[in-house]
Amino acid sequence: MSTQIVILAAGMGSRLGRSLPKPLTELSDGRTIMQQQFDNIQHAFGRNAKVTIVVGYRLEHIIEAFPEASFVYNEQYDQTNTSKSLLRALRASTPGGVLWMNGDVVFDPEALERAAVLVARDQSFVSVNTAKVSEEEVKYTTDAEGYIRELSKTVKAGLGEAVGINYISRDGKAALVRQLTRVNDQDYFERGLELAIEEDSLRVEPMDISDLYAVEVDFAEDLERANLFV
Template identity: 45%
Template sequence: MKAVILAAGVGSRLGRPFPKSLSILPTGETILGRQIRLFREAGVREIIVVVGFKKTLIMEQHPNVYYRYNPVFYITNTSKSLLCGLEDLDDDVLWVNGDVVFDPGVVQGVMATTHNVVAVDRKKCGEEEVKYRTDEDGRITAISKTIENGEGEAVGMNKVLASHVPALARALARCEDQDYFERGLEYMIRDKVPFKPLDISEHRCIEVDFPEDWHAAQQMFAG
C-alpha cells in the first residue's frame, strides 16, 4: 500500500499566504503532518506528497516523505496532481486531498477494504461537496459536484487496487486541466471499473475549503 497526498494547490478560497495543508490544528500539528502520522500509524510506509504552490515550505517542514512536483499547479487541478503522484506506482494506492482532516478510523477503514473504494459521509450532501449515487448492487454509478439528490459526500479519501492503477492513470490523462480527480473516476466507472462507497460517517472528517470549514475543523479536532 502506498499513499499519495495532493498538496499542490494554491487554496485561494481560504486566503492564506501559505499552502493550507500547513495550517496548524489546535493539537499543534499541521493538517499534512497529521495525515502523514496517521498513515504511518496505519502501516503505510511509502508516502508521496504532490506539491506545487510554495513547495519548499512543505518540504522543509515535512522532509521525511517522498515528493512529486506538479510544475503546472497554477493552471491544473487535482486530476493532474494525482496523475503526477501515480507515476511508476505498482501497488494498491490510497490517496487523499491535502486539506482533509480525519480520524484514524477513516484511513484504517479504507485500507481494510479489498476493493476500489471512495470514503463517503452519508450525513452530508451540500451544494459545494462532491456527491455520489449507487446502483442496486452498491456500486458507484456517478460522482461529481453537480449530482442532484446525492446519497452523501465523497470526503476526499479513496483507494484503488494495484491492478486498476494503470486504468486510473489513463482516465486522469483524459481529464481537462481544471478537472477534479473525480472526473477520472467517472471515466473509470463508465468503463466498468467498479468502485464502492465506504461510509465513514461515524468518524470525524472534514475537508477545509473555506474559512468556515477551518473554524469547524479547529473545533472538531481541538484535542
C-alpha cells in the same frame, strides 16, 4: 509490500487566505493539517507506509516540513486541478494499488483503519459521508450492486458526499491513469474515476465514514469546525 500513499498538496489554497500552502495550516492542537494526516497514516499503516506528496505552490515549505516523504512536482499547479496532480503521482508510483487523499482534509484516525481493511483486499473505494449532501460538494450514486455509479458535483439525488480519501486497486490503476490523462486540466480527479467506472467497468466501493469526523478546510469557518475535533 508497504502501502503506497499520496497526499495532493500542489494547490494555492487561496480561499483560506494564508501565505503558506494550505496543508501547513496550524490546527488548535499545534499540529498542521498535513502532520495530522501523517500521524493518522502512521497509526493505520505503520512507519513503513510510503508517502508521496504532490507539491507545487511554495513547495519548499512542504519539503522542509516533511523531509521523510517522497515528492512529485506539478509544475502547472496554478493551471490544473487535482486530476492532473493525481495523474503525476500515479505515473510515479510503483506497481500496486495507491491510497490518496486531499492535503486539506482533517479527519478521524479511524477513517484510515477502515481504509486499511479495503486496502488489504485491494478494493478500490471512495470514502463518503451520507449524513449530508451539500450542493457544492462532490456527490455520488450507486448501482444495483452498491458500487459507485456517478461521482461529481452535478449529481442529482446524491446519496452522500465524497470525503477526499480514496484508493485505486492494482488492477484498476491503469484505467484511472488513462482517464485522468483524458480529462480537462480543471477537472477534479473524481471525473477520472467516474469515466473509469463508466467506460472500464471499474468497481469502486463507497466506504461510509459518516460516523467519523472529516473536514475539508477551504474557508476559515471550516478550520474552526476542524479545530473542534482535534
